[in-house]
Every structure is written in structure tokens, then in C-alpha cells.
Amino acid sequence: MSAEIILETEGLAKEFAGFAAVGGVDLRVKRGSIHALIGPNGAGKTTCFNLLTKFLSPTRGRIVFKGQDITAMAPADVARLGLVRSFQISAVFPHMTVLENVRIALQRLRGNSMDFWRSRAVLNQYNAKAMALIADVGLSEFANWTAVELPYGRKRALEIATTLALDPEMLLLDEPTAGMGHEDIDRISQLIKRVAANRTVLMVEHNLSVVADLSDTITVLTRGRVLAEGDYATVSNNPEVREAYMGVGHA
Amino acid sequence: MENVQPAAVVASRSPSALRQNSELIAFALMAVGLAVAPFFTYPLFLMQAMCLALFACAFNLLIGYVGLLSFGHALYFGWASYVSAYAAKSWGLTPELAIIAGTLTAAVLGLVAGSLAIRRQGIYFAMITLALAQMMYFVALRAKFTGGEDGIQAVPRGFLFGLIDLRNEAAMYVVVLAIFLGGFFLIYRIIHSPFGEVLKAIRENEPRAISLGYKTDRYKLIAFVLSATLAGVAGSTKAIVLQIASLTDVNWPMSGEVVLMSLVGGLGTIFGPVVGSFVILVMQYKLAAVGEWVLVIQGIIFVSCVLLFRRGIVGEITAWISGRLKS
Secondary structure, three states: OOOOEEEEEEEEEEEEOOEEEEEEEEEEEEOOOEEEEEOOOOOOHHHHHHHHOOOOOOOEEEEEEOOEEOOOOOHHHHHHHOEEEOOOOOOOOOOOEHHHHHHHHHHHHHOOOOOOOOOHHHHHHHHHHHHHHHHHOOOHHHOOOEHHHOOHHHHHHHHHHHHHHOOOOEEEEEOOOOOOOHHHHHHHHHHHHHHHHHOEEEEEOOOHHHHHHHOOEEEEEEOOEEEEEEOHHHHHHOHHHHHHHHHOOOO | OOOOOOHHHHHHHOHHHHHHHHHHHHHHHHHHHHHHHHHOOOHHHHHHHHHHHHHHHHHHHHHHHOOOOOOOOHHHHHHHHHHHHHHHHOOOOOHHHHHHHHHHHHHHHHHHHHHHHOOOOHHHHHHHHHHHHHHHHHHHHHOOOOOHHHOEOOOOOOEEOOOEEOOOHHHHHHHHHHHHHHHHHHHHHHHOOHHHHHHHHHHHOHHHHHHOOOOHHHHHHHHHHHHHHHHHHHHHHHHHHHOOEOHHHHOHHHHHHHHHHHHHHOOOOOOHHHHHHHHHHHHHHHOHHHOOHHHHHHHHHHHHHHHOOOOHHHHHHHHHHHHHHHO
């Protein structure tokens, strides 16, 4: 396996009581690229994500990240290796402030998270770094807001700031623009583009204009299998892909 | 970028920092109140109440700040009191060493029970903790050193550090007050520590905490052991104060009582369990005349708490004050 490939799966499969949600997927993600995973509903995209980050255990197959077999690893260990995911439903800590949300990620890196005898005032050492990350996603004026009060698009931005606090080598974004208005979609797209400058991004996305705009490589899944792969032009001209999408009523 | 505020300013204005300040003031008031209280009521009653209050606080650390319902906390409270009583009576240890022995016992029991229970969630977690506690209750019933139905009686209070005679009620009171305030402050510190911050994150959104690389089981286990250990401090101290260790403290109704106390006072509020345990104890004393009916009245209070004011006494008051502040 070449150093160019950061994440690779071989025959990745997941069956739920006989139903093959993912049925033997070979995926190769190039280091430094933005790779999109698309497909109609129920194609197995989110299941794939859960397998890659070990939130689910595969029935068969192998996952290799940075040359290391992570098939049997615990989800927290996968995150520690630098493969960090987001969730379809925005994943923030709702009753903590924006600043506290980002600090949680920062304090894990420093490794004083087990200190139960010290005042949380020691966490103030991360404030400057956290505020910089928060400014980066345009949330400075919201730093003191409780996360639950933020509008939806801002929550996604906060989630990305929290993820970036870990400085992961690879980001897995599950439908980053789902449920957003145009303005928010533009802002998040710009943000992803900026974030991807020095890391690898694998994302599940329904909004095809976002996919066309951002992705270097696109993998199309249907019924748990890879249907096509390539850049946007290649994939969108593939007759099978057109049929799969038209067939279930997507544009 | 022009909107960037100095980080320190942001932190000091945050809602949690505000709450922390008001909690410190309330802590000082509570300390002063308990220091003068023996001039107005029976010191023995107050000492017993402080032991139970610390027990409830330890329990609340788990349910209120990690979201884990242990239904077997009498295990740590009761076994610590047995070991503490036995150490003081049969080994002739000084009271502080007896309390340490009881506390260490609770810590070890907490580590074993916690490792077994922590992998399960919700009702399964509660059932495993209950089953283990009942198992150890029967051990306490059968074992020789616990005295079975009789318990361990006439435990000597002894001399603190071999010097201070604790038969003196005032000296004993100061010791219990110091242990209670120390234990309470430790819980306060745990909640407002970097570790407590992670606990909060786990309670709010565990999958997200895992995806940030936190091994959440490990954090839950540490919280469990801390809770059991502090319950052990309370149980050990109670055995020295009341000079007895008995089956009552290790049986399941005690596990239920600590749930009731925390619930009445307010789960997840730091002062709630203290208020709750004093309220329940006062009620038990005042209503002693009506006999078994105390249990019926307790049941009614329990049900109305759950149905009408879920946040408990302290929780409702805090919510009312913050509502007033906002409007």
C-alpha cells in the first residue's frame, strides 16, 4: 500500500440479521484529498462511517488507516490515531458554552482530563487556543452562548471547531450541510475547503452541488456496494449512476 | 477577527463561572450554619445527619453528574461501617485509622462492583449494583465478624490521633463537621475539575465524547470508585459516632433511602442531597410517634416529588432564582 493512500478498506461488510447493509466495499482515500461518499437513501453510507470509526464492528473485511490495521480497535483509540468523525445529527455538548465545547477537545490532547483534584480554572490555559479556533469558524461573538441556543448552521460550525481542536489528520463528515439554508451551506462549504487544505476529508453528502464543488473523488454507493468511482464528470456521466439516482427520485 | 475578546474576560463571564461563585458563598453559609447548629439542637442528631448527607452527596455524584443510577450504595456505606467498627473495637485502632480502613474497604468494593456494572446502562446497571449489594448483605448476615443480627455494638470512639478523647461530644462534633465539609468540598472540587468537565461532556453526549477520543468507560469507573469511597467515609464515620454497625446500613432500604434523599433535595445540584437528607431525617424524628405511617408519608413525598417538582427542593429554588434574574 502506497503512502499516498491514508485510508483503505478491503471487502468491508456489515450484516444486520441477514440483511447486508454494507456488502464488501473496497475504498481507497488519497491523503490530502476531499473524498465524497454519495448514494440514494439506504445505500449504506452512514453504516460505512460507523464501521470506519469503529462505532460498529464489521462482519467481514479489513480497515487500514495510515498503514495500521484498525479493524479491531476501540472507537476512542481510532480517534486518538487521528481519524475523527462528525455525526449526522449535530454533535455538540448542548448545555456547555461554545468555549467549553472546544476546550473539551483541547484538554484531551494535553492529558490532564483525569485530574479530579484540581480546579477547572486550569482549563483557562486553553482559552486562547480555543478562541482562535472559534474565530476560525466565525463564532467569536457566540463564545459565551450555550451550544443549545445556537442556530443549526452555527452548531455545525461549532462541531467542526471542536473536531479541529484535535488537529486530526483525517476528518469524516456525515452530511455536513443537511438541513441547512443556502447561506449556511455556502459558509460550511468554504469552511470545509479551508480545513481540507492540509488534511484529508471523507464526507457523506446529499447536496450534489456541494459535492461537485468540493470533491476530488466521488464514490457512489447503492445497496451497500460501490457502483462507480471517479471525479464529478466521470461519475455524473455514468449511466448506472444516473439510473440509480433517477430510479429513487433524486435529481 | 475584530470580534475576538480576551479569553480571560470570556471565561469569567461564563454562566458556569457565575454559578461556581454563588456555590462557594452557599458553601461558606452552610459551614457557619453547621458550626453553630449544635447550640440549638442535639449534636448527635446533627452528626448522624451529616454522615447521611455526605452519603447522599456521594450517591449524587454518580446519578447527578454521570447519570448512573446505583441501586446498591448501601454496600459501600454499610461495609465501611462494619470494617470501621471492627477495626476500632477488635483491633483497637484509633478512630482516624478505623475510618481509613473502612474507607479503603469501600474503595475496593467500589472498584470490583464498578468494573462489573459500568459496561451496562440504565436499568441493567441499576440491577447489577443492586444484586451485588444484596449478595454482600447476605455475606454480612452470615459472616462471624459482623455479629449477624446483633451487629457490632459498643464501638469505642477512642482517642483521635491517640490524643483527643472523642467521648467528649464537642470534640466528636468538630471531627464529624471537618470530615463532612472536607468530603463535601472534595465532591465540589471533583465536579468543577477538568475530570468533572469530561463527566459533564459524557452525560451530555457520550458518542461525541468517544469520537473525541475519550475512553468513557474509564471515566465512569473512576467516578464510581470516588462515589463508593466517599460513601465509605460517611459509613465509617457513622459507625464511630453512633458506636454501632448494623445490618440496617448494608441492606437495600438504605440504598432506597439515599435515592429518596437526593431526589427530594434535587439530583444534580450540589446542595440538594444535604437539604434532602436533613429534611428526611427531621421528618423521621418528628413523625416517630405515628410509627409505621412514616413509611407511607415518605412514599407520598417520593411520588409527589417525581410528579410535581422533579428538580427537588434546591433544583426548584435555583430554577426560580435564575428565572427571576433573566426576566
